[in-house]
Amino acid sequence: MPAAHQPSPVPLTVDRVAQICSERGVKFTALRRIAFEALLEFNGPVGAYDLIRALQRRLGKPVGPPTAYRALEFLQENGFVTRIETRNAFLPSTHPEDPATGAFFLCNHCGATLEMDLTELEAEFASRAAKVGFRVGRRVVELQGTCADCQETTSAAEGQSQVVKGGRG
Amino acid sequence: MPAAHQPSPVPLTVDRVAQICSERGVKFTALRRIAFEALLEFNGPVGAYDLIRALQRRLGKPVGPPTAYRALEFLQENGFVTRIETRNAFLPSTHPEDPATGAFFLCNHCGATLEMDLTELEAEFASRAAKVGFRVGRRVVELQGTCADCQETTSAAEGQSQVVKGGRG
DNA sequence: CAAGGTAGGTAATGTTATTACATCACTCAC
DNA sequence: GTGAGTGATGTAATAACATTACCTACCTTG
Numbered sequence: 001m002p003a004a005h006q007p008s009p010v011p012l013t014v015d016r017v018a019q020i021c022s023e024r025g026v027k028f029t030a031l032r033r034i035a036f037e038a039l040l041e042f043n044g045p046v047g048a049y050d051l052i053r054a055l056q057r058r059l060g061k062p063v064g065p066p067t068a069y070r071a072l073e074f075l076q077e078n079g080f081v082t083r084i085e086t087r088n089a090f091l092p093s094t095h096p097e098d099p100a101t102g103a104f105f106l107c108n109h110c111g112a113t114l115e116m117d118l119t120e121l122e123a124e125f126a127s128r129a130a131k132v133g134f135r136v137g138r139r140v141v142e143l144q145g146t147c148a149d150c151q152e153t154t155s156a157a158e159g160q161s162q163v164v165k166g167g168r169g
Numbered sequence: 170m171p172a173a174h175q176p177s178p179v180p181l182t183v184d185r186v187a188q189i190c191s192e193r194g195v196k197f198t199a200l201r202r203i204a205f206e207a208l209l210e211f212n213g214p215v216g217a218y219d220l221i222r223a224l225q226r227r228l229g230k231p232v233g234p235p236t237a238y239r240a241l242e243f244l245q246e247n248g249f250v251t252r253i254e255t256r257n258a259f260l261p262s263t264h265p266e267d268p269a270t271g272a273f274f275l276c277n278h279c280g281a282t283l284e285m286d287l288t289e290l291e292a293e294f295a296s297r298a299a300k301v302g303f304r305v306g307r308r309v310v311e312l313q314g315t316c317a318d319c320q321e322t323t324s325a326a327e328g329q330s331q332v333v334k335g336g337r338g
Numbered sequence: 339c340a341a342g343g344t345a346g347g348t349a350a351t352g353t354t355a356t357t358a359c360a361t362c363a364c365t366c367a368c
Numbered sequence: 369g370t371g372a373g374t375g376a377t378g379t380a381a382t383a384a385c386a387t388t389a390c391c392t393a394c395c396t397t398g
Contacts, residue, residue: 048386049385064348066347066387085311086309088384088386121290124289125312132283134312137314137315140310140311142309143308143309144306145303145305146306147301148303198376198377216354233377234356243376341398343395344395345394347393349389350389352385354383354386356383358379358380358381359379359381360380362378363375363377364375365373367370
């Protein structure tokens, strides 16, 4: 599911990922590198099966789902890729240091993703969590709607309802 | 996928839903009512296929996925049910008036869901959205971690990583 | 080199969601 | 009251997403 992607901060490069892996003592294998490269070439969130097809093209041989999911798992664990829950898709990260800190605007029209920094909201989340004794790990914040470009283009009467018709949107 | 559910505010009743539907001029059909009742009886987020089985029991006949998904779509559109994205599951709502306003703490251990009010964060979201010209519709805020009960019970060394192992968690 | 561990290959299957089309039921104009 | 139109539901098939189980290859390290 390729889609327009409007990168917010600086994108992560393959070299930077290789460097971080080396620093962390984890293995940036050929497959993982190719998977990450493939993700970068899509401009936007990538479905697992789109990635599988991309890997097949690059490797010239069949690639099973577990192979792709394992690469994705590695990339997520290390903060190089973020899963976009409301799209069942994966997006290269911009800040491998603090993987749980991002939030996303997702355009229902063009598929654009726009990341924002959540650090200012952390305190609010933390205080609410503290009130109920909850210990927070992963944070998923995805705001769906209409991006600036699509508001100009369309009559813009859509994208505001809770359910966007078509399912998980 | 039944799971412990820790209700925050007052739960929505079938009668209240019926009343709201009548006010809105939408049809609370037998199927929709039964689906909502079934959702209420699970104590926590319900998978679509669990709902299908529940409907089959109640109706004494086969129920196909589209039937259940259509009922869920109606209930979501009207704010009676919220989809928990990171669980692929559905939860009866507590505030049909403002469906996009909730956020959830989700316990990775016992499956408990704890809703919190997001209104104080709205301003922050809105100001960020305004900066980039984004018009926000549905908001998905799901914070995963460990609830108070499970912190007491377990060694509590888990649930903090970005990827919870097992997939979409 | 053998033992143990990590990564990847493969087949099968499980789970979640949608498409396409048929049928049914209600309502409203006539 | 009848028939056209509309919205709701039934049904079969399939698409899309994800995991399990098991096996093989490789690499490290004693």
